[in-house]
Amino acid sequence: MAINRQDVLTSAIRVLDEVGLPDLTMRRVAGDLGVAPGALYWHIPNKQSLLAAIADTILADPALAAAASKSRMRWDRQLAGYAHALRTVLRRHRDGAEVVSAALASRLGSGGLHDSIAGIAAGAGAKPTDAHAAAVTMVHFVVGFTFEEQTRELLDRAGATAGETDQLGTDRAFADGVDLIVDGLRTRIPG
Amino acid sequence: MAINRQDVLTSAIRVLDEVGLPDLTMRRVAGDLGVAPGALYWHIPNKQSLLAAIADTILADPALAAAASKSRMRWDRQLAGYAHALRTVLRRHRDGAEVVSAALASRLGSGGLHDSIAGIAAGAGAKPTDAHAAAVTMVHFVVGFTFEEQTRELLDRAGATAGETDQLGTDRAFADGVDLIVDGLRTRIPG
Numbered sequence: 577m578a579i580n581r582q583d584v585l586t587s588a589i590r591v592l593d594e595v596g597l598p599d600l601t602m603r604r605v606a607g608d609l610g611v612a613p614g615a616l617y618w619h620i621p622n623k624q625s626l627l628a629a630i631a632d633t634i635l636a637d638p639a640l641a642a643a644a645s646k647s648r649m650r651w652d653r654q655l656a657g658y659a660h661a662l663r664t665v666l667r668r669h670r671d672g673a674e675v676v677s678a679a680l681a682s683r684l685g686s687g688g689l690h691d692s693i694a695g696i697a698a699g700a701g702a703k704p705t706d707a708h709a710a711a712v713t714m715v716h717f718v719v720g721f722t723f724e725e726q727t728r729e730l731l732d733r734a735g736a737t738a739g740e741t742d743q744l745g746t747d748r749a750f751a752d753g754v755d756l757i758v759d760g761l762r763t764r765i766p767g
Numbered sequence: 768m769a770i771n772r773q774d775v776l777t778s779a780i781r782v783l784d785e786v787g788l789p790d791l792t793m794r795r796v797a798g799d800l801g802v803a804p805g806a807l808y809w810h811i812p813n814k815q816s817l818l819a820a821i822a823d824t825i826l827a828d829p830a831l832a833a834a835a836s837k838s839r840m841r842w843d844r845q846l847a848g849y850a851h852a853l854r855t856v857l858r859r860h861r862d863g864a865e866v867v868s869a870a871l872a873s874r875l876g877s878g879g880l881h882d883s884i885a886g887i888a889a890g891a892g893a894k895p896t897d898a899h900a901a902a903v904t905m906v907h908f909v910v911g912f913t914f915e916e917q918t919r920e921l922l923d924r925a926g927a928t929a930g931e932t933d934q935l936g937t938d939r940a941f942a943d944g945v946d947l948i949v950d951g952l953r954t955r956i957p958g
Contacts, residue, residue: 624922677911677914677915678918680915681914681915681918681919681922682918682919682922683919705943706943706947708940708943709940709943709944709946709947710947712912712940712943712944713908713944713947713948716907716908716911716912716915716944717904717907717908717911719911720868720907720908720910720911720914721903721907723868723872723911724868724871724872724907727869727872727873728872728873728874731815731872731873749899749900749903752896752897752899752900752903753900753903753904753907755900756897756900756901756904756948756951756952756955757904757947757948757951758951759950759951759954759955760947760948760949760950760951760952760954761947761951762954763950763951763953763954764947764950
């Protein structure tokens with residue numbers, strides 16, 4: 577069977593959702609596709625590139641693109657909406673936040689996240705350095721918050737955490753953090 | 768040889784600095800101490816608890832305590848100083864940010880971080896919910912930023928990243944993010 581890059585990514589995300597990031601291997605993806613591991617390497621050279629490509633696929637979710645393009649909305653609501661959409665999209669996949677975090681660290685993928693946020697900030701009149709700072713801060717907050725949330729959910733299922741999760745409290749804490757960063761950016765916007 | 772909890776932690780941090788988080792196992796710590804693995808479990812029941820205890824030990828660094836206690840400094844400078852000290856302290860240990868991130872996610876350790884930041888914010892007159900939001904946001908930003916930084920350094924050493932690291936630019940991006948969060952909190956402080 578001839579496989580293309582899209583087949584590899586579809587299969588990789590299926591494996592991720594099934595077994596989680598620690599058990600996601602090139603060998604396992606090949607097994608899911610029913611091909612020899614060597615057939616994968618023509619499309620994806622190594623695990624680092626695989627993670628970057630998975631991250632880009634996760635972030636290609638239409639919900640995120642929709643949030644980025646609501647340009648008739650006020651910038652502060654648009655930015656907050658984008659942050660909330662990002663958390664939602666990361667949570668759609670097992671270990672989604674960790675995958676995106678790894679891709680960002682390797683700088684092989686997911687640069688579009690920062691561009692989208694910096695674009696919203698620049699559209700509101702922020703200087704490039706301030707728009708960049710807002711993007712870096714927001715992405716770390718959303719990805720870090722969601723990574724912690726997904727880790728905790730995993731540990732909860734394993735019965736390994738100290739306390740119970742308060743979902744309403746978690747949602748509110750997330751919204752409060754987003755609003756704080758939006759208000760920080762607001763102090764840099766003229767007028 | 769009789770070992771105590773402190774011996775276990777000292778050895779665990781030595782192993783962490785030497786081999787990194789992925790290879791940090793109870794067995795390896797026992798080997799470093801020259802005892803049977805069973806001897807460890809009396810002090811530390813499992814790896815999750817070990818990570819939490821290592822995180823608490825990393826964060827017990829005097830530099831961080833000093834930054835938290837500079838109460839004669841203006842709150843904004845004190846909060847920024849604490850964030851910078853946290854990054855410095857995390858970077859003193861291999862995978863330091865990832866260890867603290869794991870400990871925070873399990874809620875078994877490192878709650879002191881949030882208390883210190885919320886304390887600075889409350890001292891400045893912030894309401895408890897705003898002080899909490901500032902703490903959550905700042906900790907995610909600093910830990911996330913440093914985690915990404917340490918991951919990238921590791922990949923750079925392995926020759927696996929796409930670009931070169933610009934240390935000055937990285938430091939400036941960190942400072943800009945901290946300032947943005949401080950300014951966000953400032954909008955919630957009366958007067």
